[in-house]
Amino acid sequence: MNQNRNRAVVMAVDDDENILTVLEARLENAGYTPLLADCAETALEMLADNMVDLIVSDVKMPGMGGQALLEEVSRSWPHIPVIMLTAHGSIPDAVTSIQTGAADYMTKPFDGHDLLQRIASMLESNPQKKTVDAPRLDKDFWGGEAPAMKKFLGLLGRVAPAEANVLLLGESGTGKERVARIIHENSPRSGGPFVVVDCGSTQPTLLESELFGHTKGSFTHAVKDKKGLIEEADGGTLFLDEIGNISPEMQTRLLRFLQERTIRRVGDNRERTVNCRVVSATNAGLQDMVRSGDFREDLYYRLKVVTLSIPPLRQRMEDVPLLARNFAAKLCEEQGRTPVEFSEQAMKRMMEHPWPGNVRELQHAVEGALVFCSGNTITPEDMQLEILETPQSGDDSLSLEDNERKAILRALEHCNWVKKAAADELGISRRAIHYKIKKYDINVPE
Incomplete structure (x- = not known):
């Protein structure tokens, strides 16, 4: 993370180490x-x-390449100027880059002083906001005192103003729909619609019509034209919950929409352009589904331009007292009853509970405790918490960052801490593993 925002941050992208x-x-x-x-x-x-x-990015690179990177930056971070580096005399590449949104281009070999002058000129004419406003939050639900939550909220504050598609990962009850709404409300699209699609509860036979709409007479009971939910989200944000549940056919149609930004209603031949940001969520292991062939890899990468992992409540237990008191105060106000307190034993019981249902379970537990509380103090007996053997930490974590850190550690240990060998085993570049080692503060023996 960048700590000193008094210095402009310039990213250089090139597969040539020199x-x-x-x-x-x-x-x-x-x-x-x-x-x-x-x-x-x-x-x-x-x-x-x-x-x-x-x-500053090279055009010709293995994998995604510089041109595709430019297209994604132009779409998701349009405020960031990009200078493309292209081979000497490759005018078509330069023209394509400028048409796609590059601020400038230079041919290799480039003059270092000339490049610095162009960077300085662009930064002077394109001053960037050096701080990110904290997202507007419902403190009753989020708390935010725990380090894990502070880190997540910091990432959320950076992601929301961008245009990038976002994949939300988190266990049931962590508030994925709330996070999607926060992203929408803190984005340039906040004035547009926020459309929610529950892919898990909608029947596969109906999901196509729900998402893409249909024309009159396209199937039985289609008595009139219907606009789909993707079209309803035009100018705003489309939230696809439980995205891992969609069928292979729907995966293909959704991928085409994300690539072309056009849709065709069921029974219609006309293409319709739709401009919306897509936020998707899952508590399923999409990476495992990609490896098994149950989820399209190209769709997966289209959805996860940016990935946010919502910490489970057991990883931010510091927030439990604040959240519990906030829930109790709000419920007492709604019910018109005298405010209540939690006994020391009740609070201890809550701090020892693993909360497999996360914040939603805590909210329901407080609501139930108010029903049984006969005075102004909630006791452990009022909480009605089940005694569970669910581990509070360990290898069952669904946090993408936790799992990625463990994978990197295992690879490093298996390769005797040789970073290049570990990168090869993980299928990532050497520069990428260096970045991740620094990101996760992994101590590598000399």
Whole structure:
């Protein structure tokens, strides 16, 4: 994460290690904070974690490539200017980059002083906001005192103002729909509609019509034209809950929409353009579904331009007292009853409970306790909490960051802490593993 926002942050993206080294030295000498990525995929991950003022990227790179990176930045972070580096004399590449949204281009080999002058000129003419406003939150539900939650809210504050598609990961009861609404309300699309689609509870045979709409007579009972929920979200945010439940056919149709930004109603031949941001959520292991062939890999990467993992309540137990008191105060006000307190034993009982149902379970537990509470103090008996053997921590965590950190640690240990070997085993680049080691504060023995 960037700590010193008095220095402009410039990201350099190139698969040539020598060029990255040169760019790093020049940027530091010019007073900038450099961020280095050796592929477009790593660059996108770093953009989700850092505030970046300008990007310098090569065009020709393995994998996603510089042109696709430019397209994603232009769509998701349109305020960030991009300078593209292209091979000498490759005018078509340069023209394509400018048409896609690049602020400028330079041919290799480039003049370092010229590049720094262009960077300075762009930053001067395109001053960026150096701080991110904290997202507007319902403190009754979020709390936010625990380190895990503070970190999550910091990421949320950076993600919300962007245009990138977001994949929310979290256990049941962590508040994924609330997070999606916060993203919408703190984005440039806040004036548009916020449309929720529960892919888990909608029958597969009906989901196509619900999402894409239909024309009159396209099937039995289609007595009139109907606008689909994707079309309803035009200009706003579309929230796809439990995205892992959609059928292979729906995956194909959804992928086409995300690529083309057009839809076709069931029974209609006309294409309709829809401009909406897509936020999706799941408590299923989408990566496992991709590996097993049950979920399209290309759709997965379209949905997870930015990934946010909502911490389960057991990982932020510091928030339990605040949340419990907030829930109790709000419920007492709604019910017109005298405010209540929690006994020391009741609070201890709550702090020992694993909360498998997360914040939603805590909210319901407080609501139930008020029913049984005969005075103004809630006791352990009023809480009606079941004694469960669910572990409060360990390998069952659904946190993407926890699991990624463990995977990196296992690979490093298996490869005797040789970073290049661990990167090869994980299928990521050397620069990517260096970034993740720093991101997760992993102590690598000398």
